[in-house]
Amino acid sequence: MSAPPVPSLVRRAAAAAAVLAALLVVPAVAGTYQTQLLTYGLTLAIAALGFNLLLGYTGLLSFGHSAYFGAGAYAVALMMRYLGVSSMELFMLGGIAFSAAIAALFGIVCVRHTRIFFAILTLALSQVLWTLAYKFFWITGGTDGLRVPFSKVTLLGGLIGFPGADAFEKFITYYYYYVLAAFCVCVTLMWLIVHSPFGKTLQAIRDNETRARFLGVRIWRYRWLAFLVSGIFTGLAGSLWVPLNGLTTPDVLYWPQSGKFVFFAVLGGFRNFTGPMVGAVIFNYLEVYAVAVTEYWQLTLGVILIALVTFLPAGIVGAAARLVDRLKRRRGAAS
Amino acid sequence: MSLLRTERLRKRFGETRAVDDVDFSVNEGEFLSLVGTNGAGKTTLVNLISAFLSPDSGRIFIADRDITYAPVDERIRAGIARSFQLVNLFDDLSVLDNVALAIFAREGKSRRIFRLAERDVAVTQEAIELLGQFGLGGKAEGLAGGLAQGERKLLDVAVAYALRPKLLFLDEPTSGVSTRDKTQIMDTVSSVVRAGGVTAVVVEHDMDVVFKYSDRVVVMHEGRFLADGPPEAIRNNADVAKYLLGTDADA
Amino acid sequence: MRKKKTEPMDIVALQVLNSLSYAAVLFLIAAGLSLIFGVMGIVNMAHGSFYALGAYVTAWSVAAAAAALPPAALFVLLPLGAMAVAVVGLAIEPTLLRRFYRRPEEYQLLVTFGLLLVLEDLIRLVWGGAPLTANRLVDSLGLIQVGELPYPVYNLVMIGVGAAAALALWAFVYRTKFGVLLRATAQDRRMAAALGIDVGRIYSLAFGLGCFMAGLAGAIVVPSQAAVLGMGVEVLVVSFVVVVIGGLGSLEGALVGALIVSALRTVTIQFWEEIELAALYLIAAIVLLIRPTGLFGKKA
Secondary structure (H helix, E strand, O other), rough: OOOOOOOOOOHHHOOOOOOOHHHHOOHHHHHHHHHHHHHHHHHHHHHHHHHHHHHHHOOOOOOOHHHHHHHHHHHHHHHHHHHHOHHHHHHHHHHHHHHHHHHHHHHHOOOOOOHHHHHHHHHHHHHHHHHHHOOHHHOOOHOOOEEHHHHHOEEEOOOOOOOOOOOOHHHHHHHHHHHHHHHHHHHHHHHHHHHHHHHHHHHHHOHHHHHHHHHOOOHHHHHHHHHHHHHHHHHHHHHHHHHOOOOOOOOHHHHHHHHHHHHHHHHHHHHOOOHHHHHHHHHHHHHHHHHHHHHHHHHHHHHHHHHHHHHHHHHHHHHHHHHHHHHHHHHHHHH | OOOOEEEEEEEEOOOEEEEEEEEEEEEEOOEEEEEEOOOOOHHHHHHHHHHOOOEEEEEEOOOEEEEOOOHHHHHHHHHHHOOOOOOOOOOOHHHHHHHHHHHHHHHOOOOOOOOHHHHHHHHHHHHHHHHEEEEEEHOOOHHHHOOOOHHHHHHHHHHHHHHOOOEEEEEEOOOOOOHHHHHHHHHHHHHHHHOOOEEEEOOOOOOHHHHHHEEHHHHHHHHEEEEEEEEHHHOOOOOHHHHHHHOOOOO | OOOOOOHHHHHHHHHHHHHHHHHHHHHHHHHEEEEHHHHHOOOOOOOHHHHHHHHHHHHHHHHHHHHOOOOHHHHHHHHHHHHHHHHHHHHHHHHHHHOOOOOOOHHHHHHHHHHHHHHHHHHHHOOOOOOOOOHHHHHOEEEEOOEEEEHHHHHHHHHHHHHHHHHHHHHHHHHHHHHHHHHHHHHHHHHHHOOOOHHHHHHHHHHHHHHHHHHHHHHHHHOOOOOOOOOHHHHHHHHHHHHHHEEEEEEOHEEEHHHHHHHHHHHHHHOOOOHHHHHHHHHHHHHHOOOOOOOHHHHE
């Protein structure tokens, strides 16, 4: 089996810089609606980043990541509603804390088992959370949910607020850059994590659990840590998502939301770093345009998922990388 | 004081007594071969000592420390390491990473999150040196999955050795490999292991390999020790000849 | 108006019967899930959706045939509904699932999850969003007196079906030649193939049988409980507790697990309805701490 090409660090950094440059000018060239859409995409990309630490790097497939995304979202809503908080920074901290607590708890139950029980338990526990969200309606607003109006959100410790008539456009522009900054920080952190000894150990556990155990690695402890970090990233994504959406309902905890995270990773390719993020952004656009076309979006998703897993298991980014590699080899052979 | 000692170790699988009342002791610095026909109990014994299986009864001691029911990570910290008959590597990671991971684990650095693995110069250098000792220096960057079978066997041993164990179990390190490669592998393994002062127990089928490289040979048959001594004594042992060499296809 | 004093024992008896009838449904689903896992090694994430399919097909056929057939005859539609689901399963296994058996577990889980998405929406496409009922079957059997309280006879039928299925399944797996082939394949696929067993056919039949059981569960539940969207995943989540507690891959585990979970659920609903699912999973988590593979589970 030949190794996929590992692009040099310089080339990767250059590509990242180019992407960042493009992302920076979006509000100026694209208009409010497109900027808003891309902001959604970026929050989902952060969630995908968290999700893939478990799937791509630790080999654990979670069907319940809606729990952490929802925890992050509800944390913001609950803080706003019951504690009168309006600072986005505090919201993010709250979201991280709440999703970390839930991930820590669920993680203890889920990671001690085989991958199959893991998948089952993650789905089930996220649904437990969902039932709690709509049954305790006097706290959570039940199926109506809780509103998180952007006019009540402030950025940068209260420096930037959004009162008044033109507020929406202003909010979208500033919030886009806010989320973009968070996105860059998350990408950098995750990149460090997966290239650290911890990240390598996770990959070892993924590749060969027995051998990792015979290196003296305490498997379940690492899996739990990965679960925790994964939950935190996804929870942060949920917290960033909710002011944009203006509302959080139990739907954000319902299993199709978990299915979306799975879909991002499979669509983009979960065996590489950028795949799931690309999958998330592409999916975001697909969903918006497809929902306009068909009422049976879930059916379409299911069919596409089956097709991807059957015919394109490496995902879009994985397949593209292989294509580039083949072209390079052909060019190399010809010259 | 013996480095490893088992007392009346027993393991049954249904009706079969795979390991039957075994008292096994290994002294520091020995290079020992564990031989026997298929089903004699060699691999079971190694599995019991390395925590792959739990014994039905009996005790296991490392340097007089009772590890009979200790979990894997405790035994590794006590100084045991093993390689596997069916090569067990991290195929999607680089050859260097495979060894580096063992070093990180040994040093307790596996949990470092915010530091790049490559940047740990000490670990990287040690890994490269070790690969060099095992003749894999030129292959460091490639994926472990891409190595030839003989090289994979060497890497499997190198990864276990990287844990700097006191006692190294090698489970059929030359199985599935051509005769010429067998010599090369055993030459490398025995020289590195002896130079490092590591005690080794090698499970082997190939009696030529056994007689050429071992200080001591232990013969198992139907879960018990049949003979135990230096190679010449074993070669001349009538029981061994009857049970083992007579039925051994490649003797 | 004569006031009859309701004996607490009567209420308890009713609850026991309720618990048993729900246990029958859970057993059928969990046994199907365990059978598929035990023989083929895959967890069918779409299993609950087959249950939902069984419910919808049965309710629809009952409504369609109600004009033509007397209520007694309508009962025939229950096993037919289950058969329809089995046929769907038999069609899906060789075409969709078979290529994934040699691949890592993630892909198997992903493809059955995709199947879940497809089936759930397909149900909505075919039958729409409104609940489908088959109450006439319950009504046709009338009520029976449990002490001083009336109780639908139909629920006793459910219990009967569950018990019969348990016996039939046990006999099938442990007393027939095909059952031996099933168990052999479950134990060691390669060995079975080496002995000349057509593993592909065994897999198809096992999957079909598992789907039949899920479909049957849906068929027998729908007269007493309307078929609604989302019922598939809802029951999947509960049946996961059953296999976690009972052990995946074990028929005894499915039976014991179903009885325990159903009893727990009945009790929890009485006292604190909101935390029903949370309580179930709390118990499951505790069981897992003591027996990580469940009470009767296969060791991985």
